[in-house]
Amino acid sequence: MKVLIMTFGTRGDVQPFVALARELRGRGHEPVLAAPRRFAGLAAEHGVALAPVDDGPLRSMDAARGDGGAMSGGLRARLALARSMPAAFARIFDDATAIATTGPGAGAGVVVHNGQIMAAPHLAELLGVPAVLALTLPMYVPTREFPWPGLSLPVGLPGVLNRASFRGMKAPEVMFGRVVDRWREQALGLARRRGRHDPLRTPQGRPAPVLNAVSRHVVRPPADWPPSVTTTGYWFLPAATDLPAELAAFLAAGEPPVLVGFGSMAGPDPAGTAAVVLAAVAGLGVRAILATGWGGLRPDRLPEGVIAVEQVPHDLLLPHVAAVVHHGGAGTTGAAAAAGRPQVICPFVADQPFWGRRMHDLGVAPPPVPQRRLSAERLAAALRLALSDTAVGAAATELGHRIREEDGVGAAVTQLERLVPDGASR
Incomplete structure (x- = not known):
C-alpha cells in the first residue's frame, strides 16, 4: 500500500506523522511524507524521506514570533497574519499537486492528512482514492460532550451549544474558499460540488474516515461520534538512545x-x-x-x-x-x-x-x-x-x-489496512 501523508504546521503537527510513516514502512508499506521543508532533518533522523512543500505561512509566523504579537493574541498582528495566509498557501498547493500527481506520491492508494494542507482531500478526489483526516486535536467532529477546542469557550454549555460551537471549523472555508476553488478548477480540473470544502465528507457525501491520534484515556470518545471516527492513541516516535x-x-x-x-x-x-x-x-x-x-x-x-x-x-x-x-x-x-x-x-x-x-x-x-x-x-x-x-x-x-499500554500508531496503520484491504502488508 502506498500512502501519501500530507501535514502542515509546527513540529507538533509534523512529528506524529513521521511516526506514522515509520510504522507504515515497518509494516511493509510505502509511505510518502509531504510536510514543510524545514522538517527534512526531523524526518531523516527516523529514516523517512520528506517530499517538501513550501514553508508558506510558517515564515510569517516566524516573523510574528520576533515581536510576540500574533502568537500571544495581539489582535492587529493576528489579523495581519490571517490576511497573508491565502497567498502564502498558493505555493503549498502547487507543491502538493506536483507531489501527488507526478512526484513521489503518484499512485498512492490513500491520502492521510491533518486538514492543514487543505489541498489533500481535493487531491484524493482527483486520484480517486480515500482521504483520511488524521488529527492530534479532536476539533473537526462535532459533539455534545465538549465545546470546540479551537477557542477558549465556557465549560458547562448545553449539549446543543457545544455541538454548534464546532461551526468554528468553517473558518478555513471562509478564509481560503476562493483560493481553493480557483486552484481546483484551474490546476485539477475539478468541478464545484456541494460539500467540497468539508473534509468530513467524501465526494459521494458519505462520512470520511477520521483517525484521532490521542489517547482515549485523555479524550474519551464521545457517544455521539459516528463509527467513521477512530481514536487510536498517541502516535509516538521511538525513544532516542541517549540524553545530551x-x-x-x-x-x-x-x-x-x-x-x-x-x-x-x-x-x-x-x-x-x-x-x-x-x-x-x-x-x-x-x-x-x-x-x-x-x-x-x-x-x-x-x-x-x-x-x-x-x-x-x-x-x-x-x-x-x-x-x-x-x-x-x-x-x-x-x-x-x-x-x-x-x-x-x-x-x-x-x-x-x-x-x-x-x-x-x-x-x-x-x-x-x-x-x-x-x-x-x-x-x-x-x-x-x-x-x-x-x-x-x-x-x-x-x-x-x-x-x-496503547499502541496508537500501530492501531492507525491497522485502520488504514482495513480501509485499503488490497494494500495490506506485502
Whole structure:
C-alpha cells in the first residue's frame, strides 16, 4: 500500500506523522511524507524521506514570533497574519499537486492528512482514492460532550451549544474558499460540488474516515461520534538512545528538576517571562531546566541549579523531571501525560486552554494559569500543588501507565489496512 501523508504546521503537527510513516514502512508499506521543508532533518533522523512543500505561512509566523504579537493574541498582528495566509498557501498547493500527481506520491492508494494542507482531500478526489483526516486535536467532529477546542469557550454549555460551537471549523472555508476553488478548477480540473470544502465528507457525501491520534484515556470518545471516527492513541516516535551530555550531568547532580518550556509560542516579553519563571522556582527552592524553544523564554542569566536548552528530547527527559510547566500544545501535553508527570499548563491561545482544562479534569494538573495572568506568585502556587499533592502525582502516574499500554500508531496503520484491504502488508 502506498500512502501519501500530507501535514502542515509546527513540529507538533509534523512529528506524529513521521511516526506514522515509520510504522507504515515497518509494516511493509510505502509511505510518502509531504510536510514543510524545514522538517527534512526531523524526518531523516527516523529514516523517512520528506517530499517538501513550501514553508508558506510558517515564515510569517516566524516573523510574528520576533515581536510576540500574533502568537500571544495581539489582535492587529493576528489579523495581519490571517490576511497573508491565502497567498502564502498558493505555493503549498502547487507543491502538493506536483507531489501527488507526478512526484513521489503518484499512485498512492490513500491520502492521510491533518486538514492543514487543505489541498489533500481535493487531491484524493482527483486520484480517486480515500482521504483520511488524521488529527492530534479532536476539533473537526462535532459533539455534545465538549465545546470546540479551537477557542477558549465556557465549560458547562448545553449539549446543543457545544455541538454548534464546532461551526468554528468553517473558518478555513471562509478564509481560503476562493483560493481553493480557483486552484481546483484551474490546476485539477475539478468541478464545484456541494460539500467540497468539508473534509468530513467524501465526494459521494458519505462520512470520511477520521483517525484521532490521542489517547482515549485523555479524550474519551464521545457517544455521539459516528463509527467513521477512530481514536487510536498517541502516535509516538521511538525513544532516542541517549540524553545530551549536559542534560545527563545536570540530572545526576541533584534532585529531579522541573522542566519549563513554552514550545513554539513566544509572548511579547520573553525576557520578562523567563524572569517570572526563575523567581517562581527560586521561591520554591527547586532545580529547573528551561527549554528556550523558539524564543518563548530568554533568560538574562541563569542562577545555580538552572540550565537552559534549546531542544528537549521529551521521550528521554520527561521521565526524569518532577513536573512539567508548558503552554498546553497537544504534543507537549501528550508527551507529559505519557511520561506520567504532573503538569502546570500556562496557555496562550487556540486549543491550549482546552488541554489545560482537560489535564486539570483528569487530576494531573492544577487549574491552568493563563499567560496573560502569569506571575511568579501564581506560577509558584500552581507548581507547589503539582509537586506536593500526592493525589496529583498518583493520577499522573496512573494516566502515564494507561497511555503507554496503547499502541496508537500501530492501531492507525491497522485502520488504514482495513480501509485499503488490497494494500495490506506485502
